[in-house]
Amino acid sequence: MRFDHDTLPQRVRFASGAAAENLAAEVAALGARRVMVIAATTEQELAHRITDGLPVVHRHDDVVMHVPVEMAERARAEAAAHGTDVLVSIGGGSTTGLAKAVALTTGLPIVAVPTTYAGSEATPVWGLTQDSRKTTGTDPRVLPRAVVYDASLTLTLPAGLSAASGLNALAHCVDSMWAPRTDPINQALAAEGVRALRTGLPLVVKEPDGLQGREQALYGAYLAAVAFASAGSGLHHKICHVLGGMFDLPHAQTHAVVLPHVLAFNGPQAPEAERRLAAAFDAPTANEGLARLRAHLNAPRSLRELGMPEEGVAAAAEAVVAAAPAGNPRAVTLETISGLLQAAWEGTEPR
Template sequence: MEFQHVSLAQRILFGAGKASAHIRLEVNRLGSRKVMVIASKPEHHLAQATLAGVNVALWWDDVAQHVPLERAEAARAAAAQAEIDLIVCVGGGSTTGLAKAIALTSGIPVVAVPTTYAGSEATNMWGITEGRTKTTGIDDTVLPVTVIYDAELSRTLPTKLSISSGLNGLAHCIDSLWAPKADPINQALALEGARALSSALRGIVDNPADLEAREQALYGCYLAAASFASAGSGLHHKICHVLGGTFDLPHAETHATVLPYVLALNAPAVPEISSRLAVALGRPGPLDSDGPKDAAAALNVLYEELDAPARLADYGFQASDIPEAVGRILAVAPPSNPGTVTEESITGLLTDALYGAKSFPVLCTVD
């Protein structure tokens, strides 16, 4: 066994009902005097309540998915003018993404308070969209210095959005199993993250107010992000970045929809890790069984139980968009992807995802 594993330096504070106290602790610990709070308009009141007792110098709510460059530049200018020395972002991946965009050019530290299961808060990846192209990069400057997880804050997240956000986290786990820098440590983190997320999402569907399930979802999404940050961006994320940045598809729903079809492409090439994934997703069985089929079956059962997103057509993607998407995906697809990446295979993948086709190994009979 020989590999190189990289772990990111970050402080994690976890506890239901503890967000306000933890934010005050970090503001004091970091010696901040001018705090900028980023929260979208729908979450402004939640952010205000969470930041009670903190002297906020600048509130910012101009947030959009995929971080359009013009919005990033406006937020950067506002932070510079207000002489901000700490950013606190409260919300989902778009909110965290904007905070990262400011940090990228200013070096201002970020404290992230996630209310969804996106996982961006635990990675050093940034993304900015300009001219229908989403550019991503890796820079430790954008890694939040602290992440504050509070399951009470995610209780307000509607069940449908909880499902798509949690499946976005699951996509981080599965992509990490065969991403360019996958290793045994981040595979172990990813598999435990997949187990926690699949269990948590079932619990949230049964009872959206279940605090223990919400805590498990946050735990799982952190493990997903930590494994993804180490393993790098695999084919799944390259596909979704193209679909989001070029065609403005919703982030979480796109990840959730595409995931089974990427698994269908890759699982047959990695049967051993697919067997372990099947067990993590709730389909127990011997590791020498048909791993790809078992993994696909387990994921399909989970999707049926959750009534998960299934068709890109539901979010505005069209058949006429496929050729451009295929060209952009082929240009960025990792050479190390286990499944064969060709114009034909990616066209087939996107066509299946467009219409929600159910074909082996995406849909398998459960014994």
């Protein structure tokens, strides 16, 4: 056994019902005096409640999926105008992504308070969209200094969206099994993430007002993101970044649709990873385990239902092949990726 593994520096506070207390402790630990709160309009009531008493100088609610460059520039200007010394992001991946875009150019520290299972809060990955093209990269400046997890904050996330967001987290686990920098530690974290998510997500659907399932899902999403942050972006995420940037598709639902097709594509060429995933799913095969979970969650099935035009398949396939990571278990060609995307667009069974 021989590998190099990076463990990212970040504090995690995980406690249901303690978001306000733990957020205040993190802001105090940073010595911050001028807080900029980033939260979408739909999260403003929650944001006001858990930031009450903090030295907030500005509340920014201009949040859009995939972080358009012009939105990032406006947020950076607001941070500078108000003399911000810490960013507090409250919300899902789009909100965290906007905070990262500000930190990328300003170096401001972030304290993230997630309300979905996106996982962006645990990675140094940033993404910006311009002219229908999403550009991603990694930079230690965008990794939040701390994450405040509180499963009670996800109670307002509808069961359907919880399922899609959880499958997005599951995609981090699957990609981490064969991503460019994967190692045994990433794979162990990813396998435990799969176990927690396949246990927690059905409970979220069954008991939307219960905390047990949401805590398991949030825990699994964190493990998934930590594994992904170290292992790097695999084929699945390259595909979803292309689709999101080109067609402005909903992030979590796109991951939920594409994941079974990538697992079926790569799994046979990565038998050890496939066996570990199958064990984590408690199923004969990884594909069967994922199919069972998706059926239980009534997950979205096609890119067509998400609004992608069929004529976009060819252009997307070319962009995916150009962006595909080195070392993918199976050779990535225009023909195979076109077939994968067509099947995902139609919503047919993965081949």
